[in-house]
Amino acid sequence: MHALSLGTWWIHVTTLFEWILAIVLILRWSIQNNKPNMKWLALAMLPNLASAMAAITWHIYDNASSLKGLVVLQSGLTVVGNFCLAAAAWNLVRTKNKQSQPS
Template sequence: MQALSLPTWIIHISSVIEWTVAIWLIWEYDKKHPQRGWRNLAWAMLPALVSAMCAVTWHFFENLDSLEWLVTVQAAMTLIGNITLAIAAYGIWRISRKVQV
């Protein structure tokens, strides 16, 4: 675990926890406001969470060469996560326009 400093570990781990809590809060919000697309946003956040977990795992094992594939998975999950988040946000925007009109 010496690949990162203690403050960097705190930031990495708290970011994973914050992202998990955000997904849960959005999921709960969707229960109160169904058919508004919020559940899709919670699902769309999962690839970014996987990306963060890949980074933490790789650093936890001190950036082992045998786990370098995690870097590729992290990059792919970041790309997929950004795309799914954009799609989910667009869906919420479209639904909100229909509700207002």
């Protein structure tokens, strides 16, 4: 685990926990306020969380070349996650626009 500095490890790990907390809080808020579209946002955050976990796992094993597949997995999950987040954001805007239109 010496491949990264202590400060970099701190940022990696705290960001991971921050992302988990954000997912949980968004999900709780969506349930309490009956906002099902926010549930989609929380769900759309999961691929990026898995991407971060893959990156951290690779770093835990000192960026071993035998685990290069994790780098590919991480990049793929990042792409999928970014598309999911874009779709969830578009869904929120679309829903908000429908609600604000006069009947």
